[in-house]
Amino acid sequence: MKKSIILIACFCLTFTIVSGQSKTVEKLKEYEKTLRTIDAQSINGENELERRNSTYNFIKTLVTALKLPGSYNYPFDSLKTIAITKDPENKFRIFSWLFANDDGTYRYYGAIQMNNPKQLELYPLKDYTDFINNLSDTITSNENWVGAQYYQIIPPSNSNDPYLLLGWKGNDQKSSMRVIEPLTISEGKITMGAPVLQDSTGKHLNRMVFEYSKSASMMLKYIPSKKWIVFDHLVPSDKSKTGHYEYYGPDLSYDGLKYEKGKWVYMNNINLTNEASVADELFNDPKKLANPQGTPAKRGKN
Structure with a gap:
């Protein structure tokens, strides 16, 4: 009984x-x-x-x-105008989207939701771009965020490393940006930016920002099998436009970053055609991806 x-x-x-x-x-x-x-x-x-x-x-x-x-596990997958990107380790996810101003500029909105089954643990992302003089060298927080729409999260290789976020950032009527954003979440504090990214001169940056013509498209993607971040090499349309990034675009060559002992080391002129596994991972099947290469086919222009 x-x-x-x-x-x-x-x-x-x-x-x-x-x-x-x-x-x-x-x-x-x-x-x-x-x-x-x-x-x-x-x-x-x-x-x-x-x-x-x-x-x-x-x-x-x-x-x-x-x-x-249980909201963390709800996908909200019918909301096509915002990016919802989940950490591969399933510790958090990021909501990010843009607002197109009438003057051709953008403001970004977002939030980081932690995988906390007991209560909502949410960190708002507040776009502070207009008040940051040097996007590459500034360490910020969620309260003074360099706004972007994220499409890929790279988990840390060891406990001392930050996450890396890959994102697209519409800039103005003339240019767009791609961003590599280090992210650290520790004891309820969000830190964005860390000196772990090496540029082509050997200098370490707190975040990496690529600016290019509004009429162009740039590839920026992580290759897990190689621990590489690969991207288009950007050049001006002619030498007289050097430094005027609204005239920059891909020249059909590729550069990248490779992970070495907590740093991401710059690689010049990667020959991807000889890297079969990389080429396969770079290919995006249009039948599977409505938004190829992470480019926001959403609000505003790319």
Whole structure:
């Protein structure tokens, strides 16, 4: 009799848990529908003020949804205008998206959600780009963030290394950027930037920023099998445009960074054609990826 009572109790408890999880998922689906509607308004609003107000409403609604238990595992995959990128180690995920201003510039919004099953642990990302004089040399936090839309997270090779975030950053009407952003999360503190990235001169930077013509497209991608970050080599359209990055674009050669003892060392003129595994990993099947090479086919231009 006691065994029967215990089995019934276990069944009732399991049913209650599953029922509760099902109700939460349904609530999250409703929030997702609402977010899609608000997001459409933030893109298609008649003027910048209307679109901005919709963006603020979107943020409030998203935070409310994330407060629900189990929200970390909910994909929100119908929200096509924001990037939701998960850490390969499943410790956190990043929401990031952009707002296109009428003057051709952009403002970025985002948040880091930790995988905390007990409560919502969320760090807002506040775009501070306009107040940072040197993007490559400045160490920041989530409160004074160099805004970007992230599409790949590189986990640390050892406990002392930062994560690296690969992102796209629309700049203005003339140029776009790609960004390699070191990220450290420690004791509830977010640090963005670390002197682990070497440039072509041998100097170590806190973050790496590539600027190029708005009409061009740049590849920046991590190759896990080699521990390489590879990217297009950018050159000006002619020598007279040197230093004017709105005239820069790929020249069909590739450079990169390779991991060595906690640093990412610069590699010039990588011959990818002789690296079959790298070439395979660089290929993006258009049937599998709606957003090839991480380029945001979303708000604004690339």
